[in-house]
Amino acid sequence: MTLHIHKKHEALAKEILEIPNGKHPVLHTFCDNRNRVELIEIEGTKLVIKRYKRPNICNRVIYTFFRRSKARRAYEHALRILRCGVSTPFPVAYMEQKRFGLYHTGYFVSEYMNLPTLKEWDPATHDKAENERMKKDFINFTIELHQKGILPLDYNTKNIFYRKDEASGCYKFALTDINRAKFGHISHYKDAMRSFEQLGIPAENLVQIISEYTTRQGSDLEASLFVALLYRIRKRYRRMAKSVIKKAIKIGGNKDY
Numbered sequence: 001m002t003l004h005i006h007k008k009h010e011a012l013a014k015e016i017l018e019i020p021n022g023k024h025p026v027l028h029t030f031c032d033n034r035n036r037v038e039l040i041e042i043e044g045t046k047l048v049i050k051r052y053k054r055p056n057i058c059n060r061v062i063y064t065f066f067r068r069s070k071a072r073r074a075y076e077h078a079l080r081i082l083r084c085g086v087s088t089p090f091p092v093a094y095m096e097q098k099r100f101g102l103y104h105t106g107y108f109v110s111e112y113m114n115l116p117t118l119k120e121w122d123p124a125t126h127d128k129a130e131n132e133r134m135k136k137d138f139i140n141f142t143i144e145l146h147q148k149g150i151l152p153l154d155y156n157t158k159n160i161f162y163r164k165d166e167a168s169g170c171y172k173f174a175l176t177d178i179n180r181a182k183f184g185h186i187s188h189y190k191d192a193m194r195s196f197e198q199l200g201i202p203a204e205n206l207v208q209i210i211s212e213y214t215t216r217q218g219s220d221l222e223a224s225l226f227v228a229l230l231y232r233i234r235k236r237y238r239r240m241a242k243s244v245i246k247k248a249i250k251i252g253g254n255k256d257y
Helices: 007-016 057-065 070-083 128-147 190-198 203-217 221-254
Strands: 002-005 028-032 036-042 045-051 091-099 102-111 160-164 171-175
Touching: 002 007, 007 036, 007 045, 007 091, 057 102, 070 091, 070 102, 128 171, 128 190, 128 203, 190 203, 190 221, 203 221
Parallel strands: none
Antiparallel strands: 002 091, 028 036, 036 045, 045 102, 091 102, 160 171
16 A cells, blocks of 8 residues: 655554555545545544545556556645645545555545535525626636636536635635646636536526626637537537447347347
C-alpha cells in the first residue's frame, strides 16, 4: 500500500492506512455504484473516503506505468483548485494498492464538507428573487472557474455544493469529484457549453443560463446554444444506443437453441 498524506493530517497516517481493512465504522454511505463514497470519523475528524472501482487489466498497466491514478489526480487537483481560490473539500490523502506489481485499487480521502448539493435545490420552495439570485451567483461561479482555467468534466448538480453567505446574501459554491478536471485555456464554446450541458437541467433552464453566460462573456448566443444542444443530442443517442444493445443482449441470452 502506498500512502501520500498531507502534512496537515500526518498524525492520522496510521489510522488512514487501516481504511481498506474496514477498521473504522461507516457513518454514512453517499453512493455505492461504480465507486463507493463513505463518511467515517477518525479521532474526532470526519473524513470522506472514495474507493474507486478496480480497473481492468489494461488500465491497471496504464495507471502503473503511464498515467496518474484517479485517486492521485483527485488529491492533486484539489490542491491546485484550492490554490486558485476555489472551494473544494480539503484533500487529506490518497492511497494506492498494488497486486503482482500492478496498480489495483485507489482511495481518495478528503475532509467532510457538510453542505447541500445543487441537486437538492428545489425552486418551488424559494421565491422568484431567490431563484434568480441562485442562478446569477452560479453563473458568476462558472465564469470564475473558466477565467481561472478550471474545467470540471463532471460538472453536474450532484458534484456542486452550495451555501448562502449571510453577510453578502450571495451563494457560494464548492466542487467535488474533480479527478477528471482539466486546466488551461477554456473555450467559450466547446468547453464552456460542455460544462453547462453536463448539469442535466431542463432545456428551458439551460437556455436561460447560457443566454446570461454569453451576455456576460460577450460570446455568440446562437453558436453557444448550437454547441450545447449538440452535446445534449449526442448524449441522448449514446443512451439510446446503450439501451438497445442491452435489450438485444438480454433477448439473445434468453433464447433457447
